[in-house]
Amino acid sequence: MSTTALPASSRRLLVDLMVMAMRASVMGCKFGLALFIARYLDLSSLGLYGLAAGAIAAVPIVVNLGMNHLLMRDAVTASTDDMIDSMRHYWGFVGFAYTTLLTIAALVTVLLGTTSLWILIVAVIAFEHVGNDIFYLLSSLQRHVWANAIGFIRGAAWILVFVPLAIWDTGFRSLPYLFGFWLVGGAASVGLFAFLSRSWPWLASFSRPFRVAVITDAIRRSYLMLLSDLGFITSQYIDRYLITLFLGLKVAGVYFLFWTVGSSATTFLGLVLQQKQRPSLISAYRTSGPSAHRQLARRFLQTTALATVALSTAVGFTFQVLLPWVAPQPALIAQLSAFWLIVAGLAVRYMADFGALALFTAHLDRLTTVTNLASVGVLVLAQLTLLPIAGLHGAGAAILLASLIMTLWRYCLLFGFPVSNVHSRRAGV
Known part of the structure; x- marks a missing residue:
């Protein structure tokens, strides 16, 4: 029987159970990943992973300049056209910022001979940034199943692939492979959002000229x-x-x-x-x-x-x-x-x-x-x-x-x- 044939109360219960299952999976996978690093790598690698995870959480805060909160709060009551117009300006700004950061990371790697792991981490940060925006946008729009399905891909699915593979093959037990799988999970989650929102008027919005004043006004307010x-x-x-x-x-x-x-x-x-x-x-x-x-x-x-x-x-x-x-x-x-x-x-x-x-x-x-x-x-x-x-x-x-x-x-x-x-x-x- 399809969910649309169920009574409203049963559908709500089913949705709540699906959401809780996906969130529990993310929690369990993050938990399991930390235990995996502690057991199969070492505590110093766990410390480095923790420092990188802190940067992955902190850098988007600097990049978005506080705009995301105002946009997500406005999305609760805004029309679809207004919401999409605001988001395409905001994501255009975010895309430019991360393109600049990735270019800097690549130049530092080439010119100074530093590890290329930082390029990988910056790429992960970019997809985590957009992924978090997507989660809160869909939550504001009351699309909780969508939001959590995308969050599951980004926060759990790649771990469910990486950890068994690294236990089976010791060659995968390193931070570059870990962040590589993380990057794939982030990219897949953004791709899923693009597929689910394909009926939204993105093309019509992006066909219009980019208005710098929209960003400057959002920065001023945020x-x-x-x-x-x-x-x-x-x-x-x-x-x-x-x-x-x-x-x-x-x-x-x-x-x-x-x-x-x-x-x-x-x-x-x-x-x-x-x-x-x-x-x-x-x-x-x-x-x-x-x-x-x-x-x-x-x-x-x-x-x-x-x-x-x-x-x-x-x-x-x-x-x-x-x-x-x-x-x-x-x-x-x-x-x-x-x-x-x-x-x-x-x-x-x-x-x-x-x-x-x-x-x-x-x-x-x-x-x-x-x-x-x-x-x-x-x-x-x-x-x-x-x-x-x-x-x-x-x-x-x-x-x-x-x-x-x-x-x-x-x-x-x-x-x-x-x-x-x-x-x-x-x-x-």
Whole structure:
């Protein structure tokens, strides 16, 4: 029986189950990839992979200049023609930026004789950038199955091919092959989006002249989002660079594995819960005002808190039980107490991130930016204080402390002001 023949409630349940299955697959594959590197390569390679993964997450933030958030927020209520016109200008700018970066990487490789791995990583960054844009665009348009199918290709399918192949043939056990497969997955996901959206009026839009003013106006309006994104991404990834600086690449590999386990739970929740929460909160604010938005945010907060505690605990215990069999390295087993500090810190950080999401969807862009930038200072100060004293335990404690501070602050900003005051803090007012 086709899904169109099912009752509406059954179709929704089926869609939700499909989405959860795809997101769980991505979470499991990322988790498994980190374990594969720890077992079949070494902790230093895991540390290098973690540093590269941080760059893959951070560079798109600089390139998009904050425009993507405004475009995705506008896409919730924009017409198809307006949405496509905005996206083709934005992606034209992004394409030019990555063409420039790839040219620079190629010249540096040829002229200075550096490793060509950086060219591969820049190419991966480009496809990850576009892939993330596609995911949030489709989520804003309520095309959740499309979004997650494309996300599965980009985040899981290539791992399901690479890891068994590398276990079977030792010649594939290297970072260049890993990033090569990652690049193929990213390119395939963009190709799938092109196929699924083939009926959209892309050709008609691209046939019109490129208007530079569209980009300059978007950049002008999105500077707050750029600052906010820079603060957010720095607070998410600066830990691994500080740990590498203070404790070395091998310990950074241990940290990255623990971070991957803890963040797999929150990443899954972010892409299952927030995928629906984000457009719902945007719509509630635009159609019914700040009071309705705040009421909906309270309801989502309860669901988010319960799910975060349950899933983080389950993932943590599963990893602890499996660790002696999947990655039996003494350096990992000896640091399990630090592991639980990191898991707890990341769980609380996710609750803080939900507060940032709620502020953003209420158009409190200045407050979102201020808290995101402040979170960097709070985290760096905590890490610089605790890392030299307590090593990897200090890293986990720093995340937990900084996240608690940001969670309390954001929820006070979100729920502690009268509606009139909240409305006055909208961006541009």
